[in-house]
Amino acid sequence: MRITIHPKYAAQEQAILQLVTTFFEEGNLIVKGSRNTIKSNRLGEEKVNIKYFRKPGALKSVIYSFFRSTKAKRSYDYANYLLQYNIPTPFPIAYIEERNGLGLLGDSYYVSQQIDYDxxxxxxxxxxxxxxxxxxxxxxxxxxxxxxxxxxxxxxxxxxxxxxxxxxxxxxxxxxxxxxxxxxxxxxxxxxxxxxxxxxxxxxxxxxxxxxxxxxxxxxxxxxxxxxxxxxxxxxxxxxxxxxxxxxxxxx
Incomplete structure (x- = not known):
């Protein structure tokens, strides 16, 4: 797994990885889609969302691996951009990508703060x-x-x-x-x-x-x-x- 963590959460790397490795066994289901699944869980005292992006097909795996940012990375990068311009979005905590020995993308995850909205x-x-x-x-x-x-x-x-x-x-x-x-x-x-x-x-x-x-x-x-x-x-x-x-x- 390749993990990129926001500096504010650097000390919680192992806890974040644990959330990802136990994603299918733990947490509360929010959205179950054909391509993506979202769950909520706890990171210490904080409630977070974990968005799972299913492994892409062979062609898209090559594209996302070498020519275009993955959905997880884009989610993280775009959230940071929005916050830089004071446009609210759930705080980006980390994104994680599974890669094989050839560097091809498998499953990926985006972790952000939970927003309790009305x-x-x-x-x-x-x-x-x-x-x-x-x-x-x-x-x-x-x-x-x-x-x-x-x-x-x-x-x-x-x-x-x-x-x-x-x-x-x-x-x-x-x-x-x-x-x-x-x-x-x-x-x-x-x-x-x-x-x-x-x-x-x-x-x-x-x-x-x-x-x-x-x-x-x-x-x-x-x-x-x-x-x-x-x-x-x-x-x-x-x-x-x-x-x-x-x-x-x-x-x-």
């Missing part, structure tokens, strides 16, 4: 009467604007990938998760609006976010509203069409 954007989508809904959306727009100003294009900016903590009346904190798909680049205003499309926003939500983003960016509200609405509706149409085609093919 809800995600998904709850706002399904509940138009969610308490302080517009306030949360305005602060979410501000959070995303800050991310864009730091040249972060979060390709998985979707309803479940921002954790929200209520700090008090009208006060919320946002934390990005599932970080391994990002680009770091200056973004045009169209690209910034496009970055919201996976949020599955209603027309009312589009209006709130466009208005707040316009205030922050000094762009015309009407312009941002038109772009954001177009991107959102186009994305919804594409996803709906894909689902329709899948159902049709299954019937055949």
């Amino acid at each position: 809800f995600t954007i998904r709850e706002l989508i399904h509940d138009p009467l969610f308490p302080e809904r517009n306030i949360i959306l305005e602060q979410f727009a501000e959070f995303t604007f800050k991310m864009h100003e730091a040249n972060v294009n979060f390709l998985d900016h979707s309803p479940g990938n921002t954790l929200i903590i209520k700090k008090g009346a009208g006060q919320y904190e946002f934390y990005l998760i599932d970080l391994n798909r990002m680009k770091f680049e200056p973004m045009s205003i169209e690209a910034r609006m496009d970055n919201f499309k996976k949020m599955w926003l209603s027309k009312t939500m589009v209006k709130v976010i466009a208005k707040k983003y316009a205030q922050l960016s000094s762009q015309p509200e009407e312009k941002l509203h038109a772009i954001l609405l177009e991107k959102t509706l186009d994305f919804k149409r594409k996803i709906t069409k894909k689902k329709w085609l899948k159902r049709k093919l299954k019937r055949k």
Whole structure:
């Protein structure tokens, strides 16, 4: 195993390795996916998350081994980048890669602090009467604007990938998760609006976010509203069409 640990956790290397080696026997299951599994466990007095990335296929193993950073490494590196620009994300503790004698990637793991959150954007989508809904959306727009100003294009900016903590009346904190798909680049205003499309926003939500983003960016509200609405509706149409085609093919 190859392990990279944040300097703050250097003294706990053996405990971190123990969490990884006993991953399938211990800990509490959070997500069980076809490619990734996430569990929570204890590291000393602290609750942590361990994300397991299954061994890639032969071709991807070569790519991740020699030509591209692994998902675990990207998660760790991107988290450090976000924190450098004061964009909250669960603190990156370590990443671990299993390699064979040829240096080819096997399983890999990313370890981060556990965030006990209250809800995600998904709850706002399904509940138009969610308490302080517009306030949360305005602060979410501000959070995303800050991310864009730091040249972060979060390709998985979707309803479940921002954790929200209520700090008090009208006060919320946002934390990005599932970080391994990002680009770091200056973004045009169209690209910034496009970055919201996976949020599955209603027309009312589009209006709130466009208005707040316009205030922050000094762009015309009407312009941002038109772009954001177009991107959102186009994305919804594409996803709906894909689902329709899948159902049709299954019937055949």
